[in-house]
Amino acid sequence: MSEDAFDSLYRRWYLTMVTKAYLVAGGRRDVAEDAVQEAFIQCWRRMNDPAGPPVEHWGRWLEVTAVREALRHPKKEVAFDLGHHDTAVNFIDLAVEVQLKDVYRRACAEMAGLRERPRRAMALRCIAGLSSAEVAQEMGITQSTVRVYLAEARRALEPLRVELRQLGIVTEGEGERRG
Known part of the structure; x- marks a missing residue:
């Protein structure tokens, strides 16, 4: 290429x-x-x-x-630095910018607060877009265990799901239970 x-x-x-x-x-x-x-x-x-x-x-x-x-990096507590994140998104309206930064800050805090395995499952399934089978294979666990970890992560992140969709971090249907 x-x-x-x-x-x-x-x-x-x-x-x-x-x-x-x-x-x-x-x-x-x-x-x-x-x-x-x-x-x-x-x-x-x-x-x-x-x-x-x-x-x-x-x-x-x-x-x-x-x-x-x-x-791959070990999880550790950090302060969310809004100033350094300004370059990641191009905002038009200051009010929208403030709202989105708050949602993003809260989402980062919730992700950081998850236990390691649910965080990994959520990141691979809902952020990277791997299938449950691919997540199970990568983590060396069963698909049912992936579902348990996703349910735990969903419970923590559910209040932010709609707002995360608005940010474009997750798309319609991501992070939702599929029937």
């Missing part, structure tokens, strides 16, 4: 990936940025590996990789 194609991919997906990695990292900016940088390094290598398996959707691949990288 050409450098121009890679640059285009970077411009298209960077902010989305930083936002998701930041949430998974519980507000740790350094972890989010490192995770996204590592995802793009892996992307460049994968794009230039003719023997590697083809990737159908680079955006999804990058998001999953960035979330995995963010999850």
Whole structure:
């Protein structure tokens, strides 16, 4: 793949990936940025590996990789720094900006407060978009255990789900129980 194609991919997906990695990292900016940088390094290598398996959707691949990288770092308490997060989203209305930052801050705090396994399951399933089977395989657990962890995480995050959808962090149906 050409450098121009890679640059285009970077411009298209960077902010989305930083936002998701930041949430998974519980507000740790350094972890989010490192995770996204590592995802793009892996992307460049994968794009230039003719023997590697083809990737159908680079955006999804990058998001999953960035979330995995963010999850590799140990969880620790950090203060959410609103000033450093300004560059992750381009806001038009100051009132909307304040509201969205508050929702995002609360979501980061809730994610950081989850136990490790439910946080990992939620990040892989609802933020990175892996299937329950893929999450189970990656975590070395059964799909029913994935569902238990997701239920625990959902209970903690449910009050924020609608607001998270408005932020574009989760899409319609993500994080909801499927029938």
